[in-house]
Amino acid sequence: MTQAADVILTNGAVHPLTNGETGAPRAEAVAVKDGTIVRVDSAYEVDFLNGVETDVVDLEGRTLLPGFIDAHTHMVMVGRYAAEADLSGVADPQSCLDLLANQRDESEGWVLGFGYDESNWGGDYLTRDQLDNISTERPVVAYREDMHLASVNSVVLNGYQDQMPTGDVRTESGEPTGVLVEDALDVLWDEISPDPAGMREYLRAAQDEANSLGITGVHDMVRQSHAPRVYRDMDMDDELSLRVRINYWRDHLDAVLEAGLRTNHGSDRVQVGGIKTFTDGSIGGRTARLSEPYDDADEVGDWVVDPETVRELVEQVDDAGLQMTIHAIGDNAIELALDAYESADGERHRIEHVEVVRDDLVERLADDDVVVSAQPNFLKWAREDGLYADRLGEERRTASNPLGTLLAAGATLAFGSDCMPMDPLFGIDQTVNAPASGQELSVTDALRGYTSGAAYAGFDEDRLGTIEEGNCADFVALAESPWETDDIAGIDVSMTVVGGDVVYDARE
Ligand SMILES: [Zn+2]
Missing domain, CATH: 2.30.40.10 (Urease, subunit C, domain 1)
Structure with a gap:
């Protein structure tokens, strides 16, 4: 019966x-x-x-x-956007400042805004002078959408500049402009990290947001936060309405190894993913590492983590039987990730973003047992006259994020949002209606990136990603x-x- x-x-x-x-x-x-x-x-x-x-x-x-499974997200960020000033999609600097002024009036301590994108207006970053208008007594920070750059007021500079690497504090005629990049941001990050109770509030808000967007699972990228503990607390209290896969930042590797955590350990709702590292930065910040200079500057970008460190890390993570996941946006960085994986034994190591792709890299990405963890929503910057036209020029703009080309070549695609914005249907729309044919996917293939593709990236294809008995x-x-x-x-x-x-x- x-x-x-x-x-x-x-x-x-x-x-x-x-x-x-x-x-x-x-x-x-x-x-x-x-x-x-x-x-x-x-x-x-x-x-x-x-x-x-x-x-x-x-x-x-x-x-x-x-x-939907969002294979690359930052849930703390989603929670922050819900709780602090949300500057995403704002069309002009003054509107950003208005939102920050509201946030100032409704909060104490740090005045925080997230998600501004200067390509919406003339391309000028928010400055120290502008943010001094918000407060000359409280620290004010407005993060750029990609989180690799932030604008700060004088209070922040006076309090923290001496702890920041000089090269990451932008100056004009010797004076800091208020624009900080990369490692200069780490100091601030420590200061604004929430305690466990605050983290639970952020994660609850982020979970509600994810569920409202049709998301049932996330691969969360965590670093120096209480999120891993809080997820497990929420799981034990039956408060998780998401399946969470935790990818730990590389500076947690020793702790992960010592605690005996390995990829796929966990419960029905909370699992250990892999170890994540940067190689390069972002296209917006001109810190993605390219083989040819940017179109709008005589620079090729940065190694945020030097190549030798990346290679050693991959070896260590692979030997330990953990999944590895490498942030690589520029073609040089993607090449480094592929090189580093060449001698790895483990399966399903991932490369995150994979944006500036050359033909020879398409072949390697297709042939290797590597998961291309891409963000179809990033195609919003690949439109004619968009950010990538400025930064990369016409040829590399239309060759960026070649999701159709990669899939046709046989690459394994998993889709995530990187919370820009955390909306699978927006990302799917971007690739179904992509600017160039190599960037385009059918509706079915685009949906698969956000379902079975993301499930595969998380070793979950036997339980998630399709509607099957x-x-x-x-x-x-x-x-x-x-x-x-x-x-x-x-x-x-x-x-x-x-x-x-x-x-x-x-x-x-
Ligand atoms: Zn990310």
Whole structure:
């Protein structure tokens, strides 16, 4: 006798995103028992599992997909955006300053803003003088969207400049402009890190935000924070409505090794991922490491971590049986990552971002057992007259983030947002409607990057990423079919389900 289901989601257009996905719905309903999918079928067939205690959710014709997995995110940042001044998408400096002034009035201590993007206006970073208008008594910091650069006021410079590497404090005629890059930011980061209780508030806010965007799992990049402990606290208290995979920053490697943590250790909801390092910086900050100079400056970018250190780290991480994940944006950096992985024995080492790609690197990325952890949303900067046109020039702009070319060549793609913004449908829209054909993916392939592709990057392909019997009951219900609209980014998320529990419902 078949047991009754705990939950039935019915009257939907179910897309399992398994092989053979055509964009036409392949089932109407799913049944869930103990958090696992036990039937994917017609509404009629699934109704046989409807018992007296079964919760039945009427999808009212909506599109049901596997839940989105954001393979590269920073949940503390998402929480910060929710709790501090959110400068993302702001069109002019004055509006940034207005938001920072509001934040000043509503808070004590540090006045923080996150996510500004000077390419929205003339390209000038916020300055010390502008931020001195917010306060001359409290420290003020406005982080650029990529977090590799921040603008600060005089209070910050007076208090911390002597602890910062001189080369990372930008000056004009010998005077600091208020613009800080890379290692100069570390000092500030320590100062503004929340305690465990504060972290729990940030992570709760970030989790709510993720669920509202259809996200059921994240690969979180953590560094010097209470997040790993707080996630486990939340897991024990049954407060996690996300599956969290923790990628530890390289400065935690010794601690991870000593504590006996290894990739894939963990619970149903919190798992150990890999060890992450930078190699280079960002295109926006002209710190991504290129083989040819930037188009708008006679520079080739920086090694944020020197190549020899990266090679040694990969060897150590690989020998320990941990997954490695390397931030590499410029073509030189991508080449370094591939070289470093050449002698690795472990599987599924990852390269994060993979933006400035040469033809010879496409081949290597396709041939090697490496996961390309890309951000389709970054194609927003690859538009005509966009940031990448300025920084990289025409040829490298249209060759950047070549997701279609990489997939066609046989590369393994996993998609994440890097929280710019943390919105899978926005990213999917960007690659489906990409500026150049090599950057373009079909709707199905783009969705797979955010589902089965991301699941694979997290060794989760046997339980996540597709709607199949035996998999975890993680779903997103969309108000419209992404195969049948020109505005994928504009589709409303109707409902998010994790382990059979409705964790977000737009109707409430
Ligand atoms: Zn990142």
